[in-house]
Amino acid sequence: MTHVNLIRHCREQSGLSQAELGDRVGVTRQTIAAWEREDREPSVAQLAKIAQTLGVSVELLLQTSRPATETFEPGLMFRADDPSALNPYLRATLSQKAADYAFVETLVQEVPTLPALRPLQGYNDYIVEEVAREIRDWLGVGEACPLGDVLALLESKGLKAILHPLPPEISGFSAYTETDGATIFINESHPTERKFFTALHELAHLVFHRQEYRISVEIKAHLRFNKSKRSDPSEKAANHFAGAVLLPEDVIRRELHAYRDRWLPEPLLMDIKRRYGVSLRTVLYRARQAKLITIKQKGQQIGILNKKYGADNEPVTLPQPEHLTRLERMVYLALRQGKITISRAAEILGKPLIKVRESLNAWLEEAEA
Structure with missing residues (x-):
């Protein structure tokens, strides 16, 4: 029996609606709803597509449904404030x-x-x-x-x-x-x-x-x-x-020495953000820790940023990191050595088989070059 509650939770965690998940799996929204209500079960092929889309293992989705009162406890334990x-x-x-x-x-x-x-x-x-x-x-x-x-x-x-x-x-x-x-x-x-x-x-x-x-x-x-x-x-x-x-004390002093005890212009903060990959708020905290500005000024400038952009947003969007991850590199090495199957590699990486093959070929060509 597919763990239907897990399908729903993972779908919601991924920010997908039932219709969006259905589009990616190749079924209707009604079918997704039926699976989540446990009225029907997906086929093995459909289950593989669900797992791939949601970034989880097929084995996880195949676990037997448990009573609501029973704890679904994974092998990795989490200690948290909440x-x-x-x-x-x-x-x-x-x-x-x-x-x-x-x-x-x-x-x-x-x-x-x-x-x-x-x-x-x-x-x-x-x-x-x-x-x-x-x-x-x-x-x-x-x-x-x-x-x-x-x-x-x-x-x-x-x-x-x-x-x-x-x-x-x-x-x-x-x-x-x-x-x-x-x-x-x-x-x-x-x-x-x-x-x-x-x-x-x-x-x-x-x-x-x-x-x-x-x-x-x-x-x-x-x-x-x-x-x-x-x-x-x-x-x-x-x-x-x-x-x-991110911003050593010598660096922040060098960057802001001309602005000691002065208001830090937003364009200057944005320039440092682009070059060092830090938030505007981090620049302000480091300026205070280096005693270049007062606690009051730091609070005032952060307050203005919060008012203009919201507490969790900032101007200047840095590009997302794009690199071959360590896990990808190790998986491709394991594939090259015949220690893992292509399907297992796709499951670990959460990618379609065709994408894994394409990335593997590109990696091999680069390695040979």
Whole structure:
């Protein structure tokens, strides 16, 4: 029996209506509604199309329906300020994605890596700035250079980064085990600069608070909200760290030295955003942390941005990151070595078979060149 509730939850999570899902699967809206009511069941071929469209595994959709009172608990456990923020069906989907990623790592014998643990109790701005400089060195980025594509940079170091649709209020979260290393989940619907910030925010937790991820032998994930508990010292440290890695203190001082104790013009903020991949608000926070502007001015300028664009929006749209992800590269390597089937590769990557074949051929041609 198909897990019909999961089809509905994953469809809603993907932002698709019944009609839109029907168009992609090749059936009517009424058919989707019938499947979700459990009046009818999709065929195996239709189920594969549903899984592909929703970005979940076929196995997940084939699980037996359970009573509403029974907990649908995935293998990956989530610890959160608000445990209801991620419904159990989304947890199951993300658990499967993390497991698939770790499986492919094992297939191609790649070892997950992480920077050294630097336990931090509370919040210490000096230590955060120091560790941020160390992380830029670990990433191999010059002191004054923009990071560029942060996700590609982190993946080049062996970190697992997974983009997936999440509830709008969730920017991302992370998980860690000694065997599988770290996995950072990022809301794929958020703007580019927010994705970059979230990835580094979660890296901060993996550096400063790694001991909090594991209790007994269970995997514990660290769910982080962009807007939650701003007074939490661990959140404050992670936010400061992300901004400091993106915009080191020497850089922000060089960029804004002519505007010390002066109003920062919006065109200047937008120019820094384009070059460093940061939000306008991050520039203002870093200007305050470098003591170039006052707390009052920072608050006033952020208030004006909120009034003009809304609390979650900004002018200047940065291009979405476009690169061959670490997972894609490892999957293509596994295909080349005959360690995985093309259908399994398509399922792991959440892409149609024809797209996987096309991308594989392009990758092979580039590798040979």
